[in-house]
Amino acid sequence: MxxxxxxxxxxxxxxxxxxxxxxxxxxxxxxxxxxxxxxxxxxxxxxxxxxxxxxxxxxxxxxxxxxxxxxxxxxxxxxxxxxxxxxxxxxxxxRKKSEIPSNAIYLKTYEDCIEYLKNISGTVFFTTGSKNIGDFEKIRENNRFIYRILPANSSIEECKEWNVAMKDIVAILGPFSIDFNKSMFKEYNADYVVMKDSGEAGGTLEKILACNELNILPIVIGREKxxxxxxxxxxxxxxxxxxxxxx
Structure with missing residues (x-):
C-alpha cells in the first residue's frame, strides 16, 4: 500500500x-x-x-x-x-519558494513575526490559518486582528478557544485571485497582511500584489530550505x- x-x-x-x-x-x-x-x-x-x-x-x-x-x-x-x-x-x-519583492517584510520564523507585531499598531489581516491564532492573540493588545481561516470545524473551534470575535473571522476556502484579495483586504481596512511563503499553489504572489495595489504592508513568514x-x-x-x- x-x-x-x-x-x-x-x-x-x-x-x-x-x-x-x-x-x-x-x-x-x-x-x-x-x-x-x-x-x-x-x-x-x-x-x-x-x-x-x-x-x-x-x-x-x-x-x-x-x-x-x-x-x-x-x-x-x-x-x-x-x-x-x-x-x-x-x-x-x-513547493518552490516565492519571489518576495523588496517592499515586503520577510521574517524567517513565526517567532520573528510575533516580535515584529509587538511593535505595530493598526489592523492586521492574517492569512496564515488557525494553527497560531493563540500566539497572535497573546500580543494583540488594542490592535484589530482579522483571521482568514478554512471553513472547517477545527478552525472555528480554535477561534472560539481564543475568544476571537465573529466579526474578526473570515471562514472561506481558497485559492483567491488578486482582485478577490484586494476586495477583502480593503473591506477590513487592513494595514498589514500576514502570510506564509506557501508558493504558487498557496497564492502568495496574489496576496502580495493585492497588498501592493492597496499600499498595504505585506509580512511574509519564511520557511527553511x-x-x-x-x-x-x-x-x-x-x-x-x-x-x-x-x-
Whole structure:
C-alpha cells in the first residue's frame, strides 16, 4: 500500500493522476480535503509518531509520499522517522519558494513575526490559518486582528478557544485571485497582511500584489530550505514504478 500524506492542493491533483492505481491511501489532519479527494481513499485525523507507526503496520505501507503543508514540519519529521524505523521508502514533495519583492517584510520564523507585531499598531489581516491564532492573540493588545481561516470545524473551534470575535473571522476556502484579495483586504481596512511563503499553489504572489495595489504592508513568514521533489509528474512516475515492483 502507498501512503500519501495530504494537506495541500497538490495531494488532490496527485490523487487524480493516479486514480487508476488501486493500492494507495491519503491521510489529512482536517476535513478540508473531503471535497476534493475520493472519500474511499481518504482518512481524516491527526497522527503523532506512534499513530504513524501503527498506521504503517496496519496498512502494510511500502512507500510514503509526503505532500503535507510546507509549514507542517512535525508531520514531515515524524514521517521521515517512520520511514527509517520501518525501512520504508520516503519521498517529499516540496513547493518552490516565492519571489518576495523588496517592499515586503520577510521574517524567517513565526517567532520573528510575533516580535515584529509587538511593535505595530493598526489592523492586521492574517492569512496564515488557525494553527497560531493563540500566539497572535497573546500580543494583540488594542490592535484589530482579522483571521482568514478554512471553513472547517477545527478552525472555528480554535477561534472560539481564543475568544476571537465573529466579526474578526473570515471562514472561506481558497485559492483567491488578486482582485478577490484586494476586495477583502480593503473591506477590513487592513494595514498589514500576514502570510506564509506557501508558493504558487498557496497564492502568495496574489496576496502580495493585492497588498501592493492597496499600499498595504505585506509580512511574509519564511520557511527553511527543504530537500525533495518539486515535480508532481516525477512523483507519479515513482509511485507507478513502485507499484510495478510490488506486482
Amino acid at each position: 502507498i501512503w500519501i500524506i495530504g494537506g495541500t492542493s497538490e495531494a488532490s491533483i496527485l490523487s487524480r493522476k493516479i486514480e487508476d492505481v488501486d493500492d494507495f491511501v491519503i491521510t489529512s489532519a482536517t476535513e478540508s480535503e473531503e471535497e476534493f479527494i475520493d472519500l474511499n481513499k481518504l482518512i481524516v485525523g491527526r497522527m503523532g509518531l506512534e499513530d504513524m507507526l501503527n498506521f504503517v503496520e496496519e496498512k502494510d505501507i511500502s512507500l510514503i509520499v509526503d505532500l503535507s503543508h510546507p509549514y507542517a514540519k512535525i508531520v514531515s519529521e515524524n514521517a521521515r522517522k517512520v520511514s527509517k524505523i520501518k525501512n520504508i521508502m520516503y519521498i517529499r514533495y516540496v 527543504e530537500d525533495g521533489i518539486d515535480d508532481l509528474d516525477e512523483i507519479e512516475k515513482i509511485i507507478r514504478n513502485q507499484k510495478k515492483k510490488g506486482e
